[in-house]
Amino acid sequence: MALRHYTLDISLSxxxxxxxxxxxxxxxxxxxxxxxxxxxxxxHGYLATFVGKNGRFAILRxxxxxxxxxxxxxxxxxxxxxxxxxxNALEKKLKILLKGNITRIKRLPALVRGAKVDRYWPTADGRxxxxxxxxxxxxxxxxxxxxxxxxxxxxxxxxxxxGDVNLAESDSAYTQAIMGGGKENYAGxxxxxxxxxxxxxxAEVVKQKxxxxxxxxxxxxxxxxxxxxxxxxxxxxxxxxxxxxxQILVEDCVPVLKKYVQEGRTFDYVIxxxxxxxxxxxxxxxxxxxFLRLILDLSIKVLHPDGKYFTQGNSVNLTEALSLYxxxxxxxxxPVGFSKEVVCVPSYLELWVFYTVWKK
Amino acid sequence: MALRHYTLDISLSxxxxxxxxxxxxxxxxxxxxxxxxxxxxxxHGYLATFVGKNGRFAILRxxxxxxxxxxxxxxxxxxxxxxxxxxNALEKKLKILLKGNITRIKRLPALVRGAKVDRYWPTADGRxxxxxxxxxxxxxxxxxxxxxxxxxxxxxxxxxxxGDVNLAESDSAYTQAIMGGGKENYAGxxxxxxxxxxxxxxAEVVKQKxxxxxxxxxxxxxxxxxxxxxxxxxxxxxxxxxxxxxQILVEDCVPVLKKYVQEGRTFDYVIxxxxxxxxxxxxxxxxxxxFLRLILDLSIKVLHPDGKYFTQGNSVNLTEALSLYxxxxxxxxxPVGFSKEVVCVPSYLELWVFYTVWKK
Numbered sequence: 001m002a003l004r005h006y007t008l009d010i011s012l013s014x015x016x017x018x019x020x021x022x023x024x025x026x027x028x029x030x031x032x033x034x035x036x037x038x039x040x041x042x043x044h045g046y047l048a049t050f051v052g053k054n055g056r057f058a059i060l061r062x063x064x065x066x067x068x069x070x071x072x073x074x075x076x077x078x079x080x081x082x083x084x085x086x087x088n089a090l091e092k093k094l095k096i097l098l099k100g101n102i103t104r105i106k107r108l109p110a111l112v113r114g115a116k117v118d119r120y121w122p123t124a125d126g127r128x129x130x131x132x133x134x135x136x137x138x139x140x141x142x143x144x145x146x147x148x149x150x151x152x153x154x155x156x157x158x159x160x161x162x163g164d165v166n167l168a169e170s171d172s173a174y175t176q177a178i179m180g181g182g183k184e185n186y187a188g189x190x191x192x193x194x195x196x197x198x199x200x201x202x203a204e205v206v207k208q209k210x211x212x213x214x215x216x217x218x219x220x221x222x223x224x225x226x227x228x229x230x231x232x233x234x235x236x237x238x239x240x241x242x243x244x245x246x247q248i249l250v251e252d253c254v255p256v257l258k259k260y261v262q263e264g265r266t267f268d269y270v271i272x273x274x275x276x277x278x279x280x281x282x283x284x285x286x287x288x289x290x291f292l293r294l295i296l297d298l299s300i301k302v303l304h305p306d307g308k309y310f311t312q313g314n315s316v317n318l319t320e321a322l323s324l325y326x327x328x329x330x331x332x333x334x335p336v337g338f339s340k341e342v343v344c345v346p347s348y349l350e351l352w353v354f355y356t357v358w359k360k
Numbered sequence: 361m362a363l364r365h366y367t368l369d370i371s372l373s374x375x376x377x378x379x380x381x382x383x384x385x386x387x388x389x390x391x392x393x394x395x396x397x398x399x400x401x402x403x404h405g406y407l408a409t410f411v412g413k414n415g416r417f418a419i420l421r422x423x424x425x426x427x428x429x430x431x432x433x434x435x436x437x438x439x440x441x442x443x444x445x446x447x448n449a450l451e452k453k454l455k456i457l458l459k460g461n462i463t464r465i466k467r468l469p470a471l472v473r474g475a476k477v478d479r480y481w482p483t484a485d486g487r488x489x490x491x492x493x494x495x496x497x498x499x500x501x502x503x504x505x506x507x508x509x510x511x512x513x514x515x516x517x518x519x520x521x522x523g524d525v526n527l528a529e530s531d532s533a534y535t536q537a538i539m540g541g542g543k544e545n546y547a548g549x550x551x552x553x554x555x556x557x558x559x560x561x562x563a564e565v566v567k568q569k570x571x572x573x574x575x576x577x578x579x580x581x582x583x584x585x586x587x588x589x590x591x592x593x594x595x596x597x598x599x600x601x602x603x604x605x606x607q608i609l610v611e612d613c614v615p616v617l618k619k620y621v622q623e624g625r626t627f628d629y630v631i632x633x634x635x636x637x638x639x640x641x642x643x644x645x646x647x648x649x650x651f652l653r654l655i656l657d658l659s660i661k662v663l664h665p666d667g668k669y670f671t672q673g674n675s676v677n678l679t680e681a682l683s684l685y686x687x688x689x690x691x692x693x694x695p696v697g698f699s700k701e702v703v704c705v706p707s708y709l710e711l712w713v714f715y716t717v718w719k720k
Contacts, residue, residue: 001425005367009473037397037409044415049397055404055423061433063415065361067474071431073421108480109488111468113369114427119487120468127479128469129709130487132677154676154711170711173704316514317492344533344706349489351514351530351706 002076002115008087010094011104012066018046021068021097025060028089032082034058054078066101068094076112117150121165123350124276124315131347133158137229142221145275149229155347157229159198161222161275167198168347169232175200177343177354178271178310186210192260192267192302194253194295195274197222199234205271206237206246213246214267216253223248257298266304272296272311293328296357300334305359309336313353316342322353335360362436362475368447370454371464372426378406381428381457385420388449392442394418414438426461428454436472477510481525483710484636484675491707493518497589502581505635509589515707517589519558521582521635527558528707529592535560537703537714538631538670546570552627552662554613554655555634557582559594565631566597566606573606574627576613583608617658626664632656632671653688656717660694665719669696673713676702682713695720 026048029036034052041047046062056078059071070090074083091105109130112119119133131150137157138149148160156169167174176182178201186208193201193215205213217223227238241248249256253274272295303309314321322340329338338357345352386408389396394412401407406422416438419431430450434443451465469490472479479493491510497517498509508520516529527534536542538561546568553561553575565573577583587598601608609616613634634655663669674681682700689698698717705712 001423001427003369003421003423003427003429007365007471007473009363011474037399039397039409039411039417041411041415041417042413047411047417049399049409051399051401051407053402055401057399057401057407057419057421059417059419061363061417063361063363063474067361067363069363069433069473073429104474104478106473106478106480108471109482109486111367111471111488113367113429113466114371114423114464118464118466120466122469125492126469127490127492128471129489132485132487132710170704344530344704346704346711349709350492 003113004074004076004078004080004083005111005113006070006072006074006083006087007106007108007111008070008072008091009104009106010068010091010098010102011106012068012098012101013103014101015064015066016045016062016068016098018062021062021094022046022048022060024093024097025090028086028093029058029060031089032056032086036060056083068098076115121160121163123348124164125317125350127350129349131155131158138225140221140225142219144219147219147221147225149225152347156232158347159222159226159230164276165347166275167200167230167233169230170346171200171233171348173343174312174345174348174352175204175233177341177345177352178273178312179204180269180308180310180356181341181354184269184308186269189268190266190304191269191271192216192299194257194270194272194299196271198226198230199223199238200230201271201273202246202248203233203235203237206243210245215246215248216251216256217248218250218252220250223250254295254298257295257302260302261298266302266307268304268307270299270303270307270309272299272309276312276314289324289328292325293331296328297332297334300332300336300357300359303359307358309355309357311355311357313340313355315348316351316353325355329357363473364434364436364438364440364443365471365473366430366432366434366443366447367466367468367471368430368432368451369464369466370428370451370458370462371466372428372458372461373463374461375424375426376405376422376428376458378422381422381454382406382408382420384453384457385450388446388453389418389420391449392416392446396420416443428458436475481520481523483708484524485677485710487710489709491515491518498585500581500585502579504579507579507581507585509585512707516592518707519582519586519590524636525707526635527560527590527593529590530706531560531593531708533703534672534705534708534712535564535593537701537705537712538633538672539564540629540668540670540716541701541714544629544668546629549628550626550664551629551631552576552659554617554630554632554659556631558586558590559583559598560590561631561633562606562608563593563595563597566603570605575606575608576611576616577608578610578612580610583610614655614658617655617662621658621661626662626667628664628667630659630663630667630669632659632669636672636674649684649688652685653691656688657692657694660692660696660717660719663719667718669717671715671717673700673715675708676711676713685715689717
């Protein structure tokens with residue numbers, strides 16, 4: 001049983017006069033059979049809490065610097081219309097009482113807390129986002145990570161790894177961007193995909209008749225979940241771990257990359273689709289950045305001199321993380337050049353940076 | 361001075377045992393010099409509120425059905441690290457006390473309430489979205505509406521009309537969609553734009569050398585704001601109300617459309633870029649839908665038999681509103697056909713439907 005949490009905030013151009021404002025508001029709470037406790041705030045404005053029937057609970061704060069905040073919590077099964085009416089009555093009364101001094105009235109969509117299906121998945125840059133998720137399609141804990149596939153009305157199924165929105169069925173823009181923005185020709189090429197367990201990149205590259213695609217995905221659980229529930233993204237390409245021109249190795253990419261380096265094997269394209277903080281069975285490096293650099297270094301080593309390395313970067317707003325990533329590119333054992341592109345991936349709800357890296 | 365509001369919600373597989381859980385939590389609040397009031401909830405679980413220094417206020421609820429919710433409010437200037445530590449300590453303690461029964465721990469990004477710059481602009485389908493807005497660039501109340509231009513780090517400047525996100529400088533996808541998705545050739549054509557005060561459509565159509573564009577925008581305030589602050593969108597096209605192949609009439613479109621109908625004037629393209637609930641000086645129809653249909657009917661009347669009418673629809677999730685719109689299309693005085701497309705407009709944070717309408 002989830003808790004609905006309503007807020008009503010009124011910003012004012014002047015301080016609030018408690019004596020002339022509070023009685024009219026109390027009357028409204030009393031009408032709804034809510035009983036107040038007035039708290040001593042030690043000079044930080046007026047603060048009353050109200051307990052009502054059905055577990056209803058409210059807070060009224062008149063902050064001394066010109067802000068009134070109202071909180072109202074009720075259970076999801078409560079009479080929502082009644083609570084809407086209470087908030088409407090409070091808003092109406094406050095408009096009358098504070099007339100002329102109001103600079104903003106803000107009522108946010110209710111927060112739904114502790115719901116069976118969690119709809120709040122913040123952006124990479126830490127902002128609150130409510131998705132239109134109506135059901136959990138798949139959930140497994142593998143040895144490496146928590147894997148969820150959630151259904152969004154508009155985006156289709158969304159793969160969420162360790163709480164990060166990874167890819168939705170609506171996100172062909174992601175796949176296109178990490179394949180070079182539609183400017184590459186994969187026909188007859190040797191392609192290496194790191195990660196990519198949702199099958200999106202594999203399904204698209206296969207269409208272009210490459211010579212061979214090798215995909216190194218650590219988690220069979222991700223593959224199994226996506227094979228069943230992300231078919232708009234992967235089509236039938238995950239139904240078998242081998243096809244005419246591809247093989248999926250369910251392995252940690254680090255030791256395999258090391259083996260390829262030793263063997264002197266090269267690829268025309270390396271597409272790094274690992275999660276932002278890569279998962280490995282051998283995290284031999286202490287810091288995430290060192291580990292990221294290890295993978296980058298190995299990837300560039302197996303890149304054909306004329307080849308291209310594609311990867312997702314980060315939220316365009318995380319400028320510091322992007323700079324740090326670009327610093328890693330300066331520290332590789334082989335000098336590289338790079339370019340970047342900002343892309344709108346529908347389900348991310350924030351713009352995302354993609355990189356192209358090549359050997360100098 | 362804004363209020364920061366933190367939440368910590370722990371979902372459980374069983375009911376919470378208050379007696380074994382509460383004392384350990386109280387100790388943490390006491391360490392932070394917060395004093396509790398325990399409220400009588402009439403059988404709806406444990407509820408305590410805490411008042412601390414600097415106007416800090418907290419709520420601890422142990423709901424009887426297996427949910428623990430914590431709220432923590434403080435002022436923006438408070439010692440945020442200290443409050444993070446309090447929440448960390450509560451989370452850590454709850455993890456120990458409720459070990460084995462926890463199904464989800466959720467801490468949302470703090471709500472910032474009553475801030476100078478408001479970052480919360482819900483989607484058309486009513487979901488909570490926090491934008492990366494860092495300043496108000498422009499704000500005016502015209503006779504028709506409240507006009508804001510807000511700066512987003514990732515989207516550039518965003519035009520917000522009466523609280524609705526209208527268009528951002530990042531949103532060339534909107535302009536492209538409402539011009540027919542790049543499949544039309546405007547060269548030598550007669551074009552009518554309804555609304556469009558941000559200048560985005562005008563700037564793009566002008567590039568294609570049409571015969572003449574007539575734009576009917578009711579608000580000079582919108583034009584002036586966008587001319588100054590949305591230049592990525594409008595370029596220099598709003599610097600003058602007339603150009604080589606365009607004229608902007610600062611007028612209510614309804615009487616002008618009626619005049620065009622009387623004169624028998626037709627256009628190859630009519631692009632309706634009015635706000636979702638159109639603004640008019642003559643709202644002669646009672647319901648929004650009737651008013652929308654009036655504008656649609658007049659627009660189709662001035663459409664050349666081979667012409668096309670483009671318009672934005674609504675959020676793809678508002679299926680009922682979309683159906684109602686499509687019903688209006690059945691009721692026009694001239695029979696029409698239509699098609700629709702779902703487009704990702706970056707700053708909308710939800711997928712959007714665009715319509716193409718033509719005379720049968």
